[in-house]
Amino acid sequence: MNTTLQPAVAGLARRIEGPVLLPGQNGYDDERSGFNLACEHRPDVVVGAASTADVVAAVRFAADQGIQVVAQATGHGVGVPLEGGLLISTRRLDGVQLDPGARTARIEAGVRWRQVIDPAAASGLAPLSGSSPLVGAVSYTLGGGLPVLGRTFGWAADQVRRLEVVTADGELVIADPDQNADLFWALRGGKGGFGVVTAMEVDLVVPPGLYGGGLVFAAERAADVVHTWRDWTARLPDAMNSSAGLVRMPDAPGIPEPLRGRLTVHIRIAYAGPFDEGEELVRPLRDIGPRIVDTVAGLPLADIAAVYDDPTEPIAYDERSLMLSSFDEGAADALIAAAGPDASADGLIMVGVRQLGGALARPPRHPHALDHDDAAFSVAAIGLGPAAGDAVLSALAPWGTGLRFLNFVGGPAASVLAPEAFRTGTRDRLAAIKQVRDPGGVFPAPHLGVS
Numbered sequence: 441m442n443t444t445l446q447p448a449v450a451g452l453a454r455r456i457e458g459p460v461l462l463p464g465q466n467g468y469d470d471e472r473s474g475f476n477l478a479c480e481h482r483p484d485v486v487v488g489a490a491s492t493a494d495v496v497a498a499v500r501f502a503a504d505q506g507i508q509v510v511a512q513a514t515g516h517g518v519g520v521p522l523e524g525g526l527l528i529s530t531r532r533l534d535g536v537q538l539d540p541g542a543r544t545a546r547i548e549a550g551v552r553w554r555q556v557i558d559p560a561a562a563s564g565l566a567p568l569s570g571s572s573p574l575v576g577a578v579s580y581t582l583g584g585g586l587p588v589l590g591r592t593f594g595w596a597a598d599q600v601r602r603l604e605v606v607t608a609d610g611e612l613v614i615a616d617p618d619q620n621a622d623l624f625w626a627l628r629g630g631k632g633g634f635g636v637v638t639a640m641e642v643d644l645v646v647p648p649g650l651y652g653g654g655l656v657f658a659a660e661r662a663a664d665v666v667h668t669w670r671d672w673t674a675r676l677p678d679a680m681n682s683s684a685g686l687v688r689m690p691d692a693p694g695i696p697e698p699l700r701g702r703l704t705v706h707i708r709i710a711y712a713g714p715f716d717e718g719e720e721l722v723r724p725l726r727d728i729g730p731r732i733v734d735t736v737a738g739l740p741l742a743d744i745a746a747v748y749d750d751p752t753e754p755i756a757y758d759e760r761s762l763m764l765s766s767f768d769e770g771a772a773d774a775l776i777a778a779a780g781p782d783a784s785a786d787g788l789i790m791v792g793v794r795q796l797g798g799a800l801a802r803p804p805r806h807p808h809a810l811d812h813d814d815a816a817f818s819v820a821a822i823g824l825g826p827a828a829g830d831a832v833l834s835a836l837a838p839w840g841t842g843l844r845f846l847n848f849v850g851g852p853a854a855s856v857l858a859p860e861a862f863r864t865g866t867r868d869r870l871a872a873i874k875q876v877r878d879p880g881g882v883f884p885a886p887h888l889g890v891s
């Protein structure tokens with residue numbers, strides 16, 4: 441504990457509406473804990489921001505004290521944990537203002553996607569959320585945001601209209617295409633390190649229907665399923681979104697009996713269109729043979745989380761990413777050899793290959809700091825430790841673009857891997873903006889080499 445901070449913290453607590461907590465105090469552990477148990481922040485002080493003014497006061501305090509600041513909504517995306525410094529817990533900033541007529545939503549920093557998905561669906565609208573509705577909407581979007589319906593509608597970062605940001609000097613500014621355009625560019629893809637985003641305004645989309653869910657096959661069919669899926673992805677309209685995952689379900693209570701402790705192959709489907717068209721398109725996958733589970737059906741927009749059925753309880757994991765320029769027969773063989781039924785794959789929980797392309801490859805409405813327009817597939821490997829994910833990604837390296845997707849780099853490896861999310865020109869431009877906006881390094885940015 442940084443005892444020299446304590447007198448100043450008492451002064452800060454008087455200016456802050458939410459709780460201000462020191463290590464050992466009631467509520468400190470609860471505020472700093474998050475989804476990934478493998479990397480926990482250990483700040484000198486936690487500010488549970490209850491308003492934008494609290495964020496402003498907290499950032500000014502940290503800048504005055506010469507300590508660093510990290511924001512946390514849910515802890516789904518902790519990269520390099522904060523040791524010392526000040527953690528702003530944003531979970532109380534949970535306002536969502538939906539304008540169904542304008543098809544927009546203003547979303548505050550602590551909001552999880554579930555809080556937007558439900559009211560939007562009631563008006564036939566959808567945000568460009570990812571596989572889990574429990575992830576924080578703002579940070580997901582700052583990392584680019586690869587949506588379940590990405591091929592159909594593009595990156596979540598493309599839908600951002602404006603950001604409300606507290607910068608390193610403790611000022612609240614608007615970043616949009618006309619004001620603070622450098623921040624508007626950097627924060628959409630460049631994620632943390634430029635300020636604390638207190639709210640964002642995004643466009644919502646209008647999917648003409650949703651046919652989706654999961655097809656789960658037994659491990660013995662892994663090669664057949666992965667090759668058939670790979671071949672199938674070559675002939676799809678942009679309305680079809682899918683991925684293939686080799687999933688090792690833990691032998692633990694809560695996991696359904698047919699899946700518990702087994703390797704399975706999980707094909708996730710999200711077709712943004714009518715039921716009958718989706719059903720026809722999916723037929724070749726069902727023709728592979730019997731499924732252990734088949735939940736692919738017409739879905740209400742509010743049920744989009746059923747497509748991936750992601751875990752909801754906190755776990756400790758290491759996540760690694762690689763973008764692929766293609767996923768050909770050789771790549772599918774390499775995946776099966778590294779993570780299939782005959783692989784040792786110690787500690788590997790899941791490796792998923794998501795098809796990109798479509799709207800994800802088209803130029804954005806406003807340029808952003810994402811370098812993945814040439815990526816045809818994204819691979820994410822989640823393991824109990826680094827070794828498992830490393831082995832799979834090494835096997836797939838010959839098909840890699842050389843870049844990683846920042847949102848899929850989490851856990852202890854983040855400091856080494858996150859800089860590889862950008863091409864050199866983009867990283868240099870981000871670093872130059874960082875130098876102007878945060879010369880004192882108030883906000884850590886390991887992905888830009890500022891820790």
Ligand SMILES: Cc1cc2nc3c(=O)[nH]c(=O)nc-3n(C[C@H](O)[C@H](O)[C@H](O)COP(=O)(O)OP(=O)(O)OC[C@H]3O[C@@H](n4cnc5c(N)ncnc54)[C@H](O)[C@@H]3O)c2cc1C
Binds near residue numbers: 586
């Ligand atoms: C189960 C699961 C499924 C996922 N699915 C997808 C997916 O489909 N597509 C996808 O793109 N990503 C996905 N992700 C990754 C996820 O989008 C990122 O990890 C994201 O950063 C999580 O945001 P959070 O607010 O929940 O996490 P947090 O851990 O609270 O935040 C992560 C980091 O973001 C920064 N940050 C947080 N809040 C702010 C703020 N207000 N202002 C500035 N910086 C901030 C900080 O650096 C913080 O360390 C998934 C992650 C998990 C665990």
